[in-house]
């Protein structure tokens with residue numbers, strides 16, 4: 335199977351409300367990705383687009399709508415969509431286009447413009463619930479998170495302040511990201527604990543913001559990658575898995591589907607001891623507890639122990655001296671950079687790409703990391719998607 | 726009632742109504758901002774030209790979809806062209822019969838690649854033909870809001886004529 339590398343990446347700022355159309359956002363990110371590796375559309379064999387529900391951009395058939403901004407004119411083109419898992423899954427889909435040997439290069443573009451969705455994206459989230467057994471109750475997305483977070487806290491006797499530290503870490507990290515919406519170098523755990531209660535135990539600052547933005551990367555088969563760059567970042571493993579869509583039939587305190595996706599990716603990458611062999615990680619963090627949940631599912635923390643690991647600084651960007659140090663969400667994550675759904679997932683992959691190349695600027699993790707993992711999660715919270723990158 | 730059994734009356738089976746409670750708010754974008762301002766303020770139709778491909782995009786776009794160049798050369802396009810194809814509408818969206826059928830046309834604009842879909846006015850359905858020369862009729866300035874409907878319709882240039890070569 336041909337090896338596939340990421341050779342370029344680009345992203346727009348993540349903002350609350352973009353003036354650009356969704357197409358223009360996609361074009362901006364895609365152009366930046368191409369420019370970053372001195373390629374043009376002529377060098378691209380196929381295009382993969384990731385974007386979350388059509389409703390967010392208030393456009394039906396977003397794949398068709400976004401195609402020209404994604405650079406798909408006259409090329410084989412496909413859209414993928416697995417809810418919040420989309421941004422990482424788009425990379426997997428791009429990977430198998432190239433790994434199959436059919437294409438030498440693939441442009442992967444993810445875009446979301448949630449500000450188009452009025453009066454609020456919750457109106458779209460409402461209809462992901464079962465129309466007969468749940469929608470008559472008037473659910474919003476926070477319900478699931480609140481129930482899941484409470485189950486997780488209760489199972490292991492977790493403290494809210496330990497979980498809240500994830501928001502603090504990520505918003506502080508994001509202060510060094512030029513594209514971030516919510517960077518804040520001075521935020522404290524107390525700020526999170528004092529924020530408005532939305533649906534107990536979820537408070538305002540436990541949650542990432544809705545945002546507009548786009549991210550793109552360029553994939554290339556080995557023979558092209560080596561010609562294009564002297565710093566290819568290889569896709570060493572990919573994994574994805576689904577649990578049941580009946581969320582009431584799942585163990586909400588542990589994301590088994592993330593573990594299954596991770597195991598698939600570790601196996602492909604030949605990784606036996608993830609905690610030693612993964613040097614940086616970008617787990618999906620739409621809520622602070624989700625980053626911890628996912629670190630456990632990725633087998634990078636013991637079950638129920640990720641919160642105290644976080645609190646002692648194990649996941650900080652610069653605490654090299656911490657035992658089992660593992661910088662997590664060095665970008666600032668969804669909590670800090672922003673959460674334009676599919677674009678946010680791809681941002682995590684782009685961050686690992688920049689970190690491994692030593693191009694993360696003020697966010698650069700010390701110690702020359704050689705291998706990193708990006709993960710996303712979504713649909714009705716039962717999809718896990720994982721990509722492992724290495725140099 | 727078995728699976729796949731035909732339902733004669735929908736009211737006889739258990740069902741409930743729900744809707745997706747959403748509406749959209751669309752920005753016109755970076756290129757659209759100028760394109761629609763020109764229509765509103767100056768009753769002008771503007772395109773942008775790709776320096777590499779030579780394509781003149783109307784309505785104006787920010788980038789060329791073929792080569793990804795940023796498009797910065799703005800070109801005024803005459804508000805006229807010819808009917809590339811058309812249809813006569815007899816029903817509205819609720820399938821009610823229209824009292825007066827409407828003519829919807831794809832108008833290729835002079836000098837541009839592409840054009841606009843719009844209504845035709847000041848012409849009867851039986852008079853329209855493919856290739857008919859038409860021009861945009863703008864609403865009065867005080868009524869224009871920077872929208873595509875600031876163009877009321879396209880109408881035949883110099884009134885209705887017989888197509889060339891046809892009696």
Ligand SMILES: [Zn+2]
Pocket residue numbers: 775776777778779789790791792793794
């Ligand atoms: Zn061009």
